[in-house]
Amino acid sequence: MLFQTLDDKTECVGIYADSKLMFDVDQFPEELRSTWSYSPYLRGMDIDFASLYLEGKPISDVIPEFLHDDWNDVSEKILAFKRSLSISKVNQDENCFFDLVPERFLRDFCEVKNNITKHVLNTITKPKRYEYYKHISMLLGDIACQPVTIDRKKVSSYLTSKKLGNQAKAILECSPFVRYNQFGTVTGRLTTKKNSFPILTLNKSLRHAIKPKNDYFVELDFNGAEVRTLLGMLGSNQPSGDVHDFHLAKVFGPSTTREQAKTLFFSWLYGSKKMSVSPEGKKLESFYERERLLDEFYDDCTVTTPFGKIISGVDKHVALNYLVQSTTAELTLKQALKIDYLLRRDGTGSNISFLIHDAIVLDMKSEDEWLLSSIKKLMSSTNFGKFVINTKSGVTLGTMREDKVG
Numbered sequence: 001m002l003f004q005t006l007d008d009k010t011e012c013v014g015i016y017a018d019s020k021l022m023f024d025v026d027q028f029p030e031e032l033r034s035t036w037s038y039s040p041y042l043r044g045m046d047i048d049f050a051s052l053y054l055e056g057k058p059i060s061d062v063i064p065e066f067l068h069d070d071w072n073d074v075s076e077k078i079l080a081f082k083r084s085l086s087i088s089k090v091n092q093d094e095n096c097f098f099d100l101v102p103e104r105f106l107r108d109f110c111e112v113k114n115n116i117t118k119h120v121l122n123t124i125t126k127p128k129r130y131e132y133y134k135h136i137s138m139l140l141g142d143i144a145c146q147p148v149t150i151d152r153k154k155v156s157s158y159l160t161s162k163k164l165g166n167q168a169k170a171i172l173e174c175s176p177f178v179r180y181n182q183f184g185t186v187t188g189r190l191t192t193k194k195n196s197f198p199i200l201t202l203n204k205s206l207r208h209a210i211k212p213k214n215d216y217f218v219e220l221d222f223n224g225a226e227v228r229t230l231l232g233m234l235g236s237n238q239p240s241g242d243v244h245d246f247h248l249a250k251v252f253g254p255s256t257t258r259e260q261a262k263t264l265f266f267s268w269l270y271g272s273k274k275m276s277v278s279p280e281g282k283k284l285e286s287f288y289e290r291e292r293l294l295d296e297f298y299d300d301c302t303v304t305t306p307f308g309k310i311i312s313g314v315d316k317h318v319a320l321n322y323l324v325q326s327t328t329a330e331l332t333l334k335q336a337l338k339i340d341y342l343l344r345r346d347g348t349g350s351n352i353s354f355l356i357h358d359a360i361v362l363d364m365k366s367e368d369e370w371l372l373s374s375i376k377k378l379m380s381s382t383n384f385g386k387f388v389i390n391t392k393s394g395v396t397l398g399t400m401r402e403d404k405v406g
Helices: 050-054 065-087 103-123 131-144 152-158 165-173 223-232 243-252 258-269 281-287 289-298 316-345 364-379
Strands: 003-005 015-017 019-021 216-222 302-304 309-314 353-357 357-365 389-394
Touching: 003 103, 003 281, 015 103, 015 357, 019 103, 019 289, 050 131, 065 103, 065 223, 131 165, 131 353, 152 165, 216 316, 216 364, 223 243, 223 258, 223 289, 223 316, 243 258, 243 281, 258 281, 258 316, 302 316, 316 353, 316 357, 357 364, 364 389
Parallel strands: none
Antiparallel strands: 003 015, 015 019, 216 357, 216 389, 302 309, 353 357
16 A cells, blocks of 8 residues: 655654545554655554665656646645745744645645655666665664754854854754755765754864763764775775774885875875875785776776675776775665664664764663673674774763773
C-alpha cells in the first residue's frame, strides 16, 4: 500500500493512506509498503522510500508530463502556506504541519505525491546501493528531529563581533535543527540543507554555546583518516601511532617536521600539480602506489570506490583525491551506523548528536558510560583494518578535550 507521511517530526505522527488521514501508529494498516521519504515514526517498519531511487536528483526531473500541472499546483500552494505561516511568525519547528493547513489540501497534496511515488517505483530501477542510502537516510532523519541546545546568551555576546557577528545572528535566526543532505556532494560527504543549523561551518568560538541535552559530549574520529584509508586500499598494515609521524619515518625522513609532513601529504592528495613533480610528491607517489590504485579504481574518467560508489567526470589529477575522500566519508558513516545501532540496543537515551566531517559526536548520558569501550572498539574496527581513534569529551561542543575514555 502506498502512503505519505504528513510531517517528519518525531512527535508529529500522521500519514495519508487508503484515502484516509491517520494519526495513530497503532491504527496504521499492516500493508504499508512504500512512501516518498523517511519519518522517525516509521523506524522498524519495512518501508521502501522512493526518493532514494533518485540518488539526489530533484523530484522535478522524474515527474511525468501528465502530473506536471498537479505537482506545480500543490507545490505553489504549499509554498504559499509556508510564506503565510512565516509572515504570521508561526514557528513551524514547534508545530505539526498537518495542524496548520486545511485537511483538503493535505489530501490533494498526498494524492499527487502518491502518484509520483508510484511512478518512480514503477519506472526507476532500485539502486544497487539502496540499502546503504536507506540506513543513512534513517540516521540523518533521526538527527534532524533532535533540537540543538544553544546558549543563546553566549551567542548574543558575539553579535557585535566583526568576525563572528554575522554567524551569531544566523544562529539565533535559523532553525535549531541539523538537517543534512546525504546527496549534497559527488563524493558523498555530507552537507546541510538551507536554513539548517550550520554545524559543519560553525566557528570554534561559537561551539562553546552548544550544549548536550544529556550530560556530556563525546567526539570520536580517526587519526589520519585519509592516510589510513589509502593504506587500507593498498592492503598495507595500519600504523599503531600518529600517521604523520609515520610519514616522517617511512617517507620524508628526520629533516621534515610533523606539520610539514602533514601539509605535504594533503597538498599531494588534493592534486597539486606543483607538488606532484616535486621530490616529496614523487616519494609519496611511489610509497602510495598511485598508479596501481588508479588502475584498480579509475577508468574512463570514472572513479569506482571499494564500496561501489561511482563518480563520473573526474580528471585524472584529482581522481585519487575523489577516491580517498569518498571512501573515507562513507567509512565514517558506516561506523556511525554501527554506533547508532549499539546505542539504540543497549543505551538509555544516549544518541548521535552530530556528524562533523570525519567526526562522530555523541550526546551521552552518564549511566551509559560503560558503553564507551565498546563504542571505541566499533569505531576503530573498519573495512580496512584497525584504525587508531582520537577521543574527546566535554560539557560543550567547544570545550571538549582529548581523553582516554574506553
